[in-house]
Amino acid sequence: MTTDQTADRETAGLAEPAPDGVMTGKQRVALIVLLTASFTLAVDFSILNVALPSIGADVGFAIANLQWIATAFALCSAGLTLLMGRVADIAGRRRMFLIGMVLLGVGSAVGGLATTPAVLLIARVAQGVATAIVVPAALALLVGAFAEGRARDRALGLNGSLMAAGFTTGAVLGALLTDLLSWRWAFFINVPIAIAVLIVAPIVLEDSRTRERTRLDVPGAVLVTLGLLALLYGLTNAAETAWTDPVTLGALAAAAVLLTVFVLVERQAEFPLVPLGMLVRSNVAWGNIAGALAFVTETSLVFLLTLYLQDVLGYTPLAAGLSFALLGVGTVLGGLVGPRIIGRFGNKAAIVGGFLVQAVATLSLVIVSDAPESIWLVLVATFVGGVANLVVIVGFMVTATSGVPASEQGLATGLTTMSQQVGITMGTPIMSAVLTAVVLGSAVQGPSAVLAGVTAAIWVNGAICVAGALAVAMFLRARPVA
Missing domain, CATH: 1.20.1250.20 (MFS general substrate transporter like domains)
Incomplete structure (x- = not known):
């Protein structure tokens, strides 16, 4: 390992990996914790899709508004993820990972108990923000825990397979929970998982942040977040209406303008977000x-x-x-x-x-x-x-x-x-x-x-x-x- 690579690992607060790509016991436990969190959040993308009619009947959603249960989650999880990944670099990845898991547990509990559309949407927003915080932080912790090579590739392979499997599992699990118990368990199931992760994670995960003098690029953060939200809203609205719908075209045009201005701002920023x-x-x-x-x-x-x-x-x-x-x-x-x-x-x-x-x-x-x-x-x-x-x-x-x-x-x-x-x-x-x-x-x-x-x-x-x-x-x- 070169001097620069060693310094990078020390900056990240990580121990030296085992030789020949072999995982240590602590690395294995840390990997399980990170994969559990990522898989759970992947499941949340699709777990409510089959249950939407039941949720609408129980909570009082109009049929035309049911799509917002999925849209609220998707907008927050994707629109905020780049910002939260950079915040994790500055504030500490383990700290942000734990904050996100707390938010996931609280948001899921609120969603399971919701009796009005407003409360349910707040819960889905909380789950979406939690996803935007946890997923990049977990992946950064996973990447940082292993040197480039076989061990990291294996860890990324497991992460990728579980993330992808989570989307499929969510659809099946949501159907089973709705048929056998209640759609509310699609929320409640996250609570014990979040608690378990919060108990184990502080023991096995090393905190990390950049030691370089830096600060958050607020103008860049605002522009890229609004730009991504506009892009994702336009894409989501296109799925619900049409690509030629005025709202779709307006959102996509706004996204193009905001992201173009973002690039111009980043060229001049002292500490660019990207x-x-x-x-x-x-x-x-x-x-x-x-x-x-x-x-x-x-x-x-x-x-x-x-x-x-x-x-x-x-x-x-x-x-x-x-x-x-x-x-x-x-x-x-x-x-x-x-x-x-x-x-x-x-x-x-x-x-x-x-x-x-x-x-x-x-x-x-x-x-x-x-x-x-x-x-x-x-x-x-x-x-x-x-x-x-x-x-x-x-x-x-x-x-x-x-x-x-x-x-x-x-x-x-x-x-x-x-x-x-x-x-x-x-x-x-x-x-x-x-x-x-x-x-x-x-x-x-x-x-x-x-x-x-x-x-x-x-x-x-x-x-x-x-x-x-x-x-x-x-x-x-x-x-x-x-």
């Missing part, structure tokens, strides 16, 4: 682009197949959710094999190969029909695509966080978290627009129109995978194979 030099690094820029595309494609494919399973094959919401179990298994497997592939072939080859395999698996779904036997193709294709997608995600995380000083790991992991959440938010509006255009243009409505729309959107989804592979192959500078 050093522009970081964004032009090949690994940071193309790693995050690959990550965003990976989440755009896989999460939106789940949306498309959910419509196919329910509106074409006639599955119940619970049966449709359970049909993605093999996808969940594939994501976990992909997270486990991803580091091995990176170790043997390099991060660039892993991302390119993963995208190409995912494209083949996705495009095979264009031949599904209204025949019940099509479910077998769905199961196989989603399993293979899930493995490949997680290889890409692990490659993206390794790529986008490599070679970054410890003092900027919170920012780097904030960028990766933002890429994940922006990708998740973008995917559904894009595929929904394709599907809607085909359905509305169809001469015959009903299941056949939905099938035609789903098929068209799957073509677009697969094409995005191919485009991602080509872009990374052409522009990403590979990290040397260990």
Whole structure:
């Protein structure tokens, strides 16, 4: 290890790693704590989706306003994540991680007890802010706990697989809790997890912050936060209405203006929130682009197949959710094999190969029909695509966080978290627009129109995978194979 690397680890407040990529006992416990927190927050993205009608009936939400239960969470979690990642660099990552877990526990308890729409939305905002605090802080702590190499790649692989599996698990768990107990348990389940993490985390996690003289770039923080909120609101509104809706266009235009001004401000800032030099690094820029595309494609494919399973094959919401179990298994497997592939072939080859395999698996779904036997193709294709997608995600995380000083790991992991959440938010509006255009243009409505729309959107989804592979192959500078 070089003198600079040692200084970075001392700045981060971390112990030297075990040799040859072997995790120490303390590292293993710390990894479990961080992965538990990240997985729980990933579950929260989707755990309430199936329960929305029940929540509306119990709490008094109008049908038109139900989408705000998901939107409030998504706007806060994605819109604030870059800011919170930088705050963690300055204030301390363990401190911010613990603050976020407290907020998650309190917000979840309030949500489970809510009897009015206002209180429930406040709880979802609290969960979203908690996600924006915890996820980049946890990822920065995880990255800082392991030197670059096999141990870090393994840790990132597990983190990626559990994060991706969390989205699928959330849909299934939400359906089970709503059917067997109550939607309120989708909130309450977080409380004991938060308490357990808060008990163990102070023992096994080392605090860290930058020792360099710095301060928070308030103008930059305000501009980028408002810009991201406007972007995400525009994307979310597009999914609910249309891309040509005036509110959608206004929000996207505001986002473009705010983010442009943000770049201009950052050029002059003494302590920029995002050093522009970081964004032009090949690994940071193309790693995050690959990550965003990976989440755009896989999460939106789940949306498309959910419509196919329910509106074409006639599955119940619970049966449709359970049909993605093999996808969940594939994501976990992909997270486990991803580091091995990176170790043997390099991060660039892993991302390119993963995208190409995912494209083949996705495009095979264009031949599904209204025949019940099509479910077998769905199961196989989603399993293979899930493995490949997680290889890409692990490659993206390794790529986008490599070679970054410890003092900027919170920012780097904030960028990766933002890429994940922006990708998740973008995917559904894009595929929904394709599907809607085909359905509305169809001469015959009903299941056949939905099938035609789903098929068209799957073509677009697969094409995005191919485009991602080509872009990374052409522009990403590979990290040397260990």
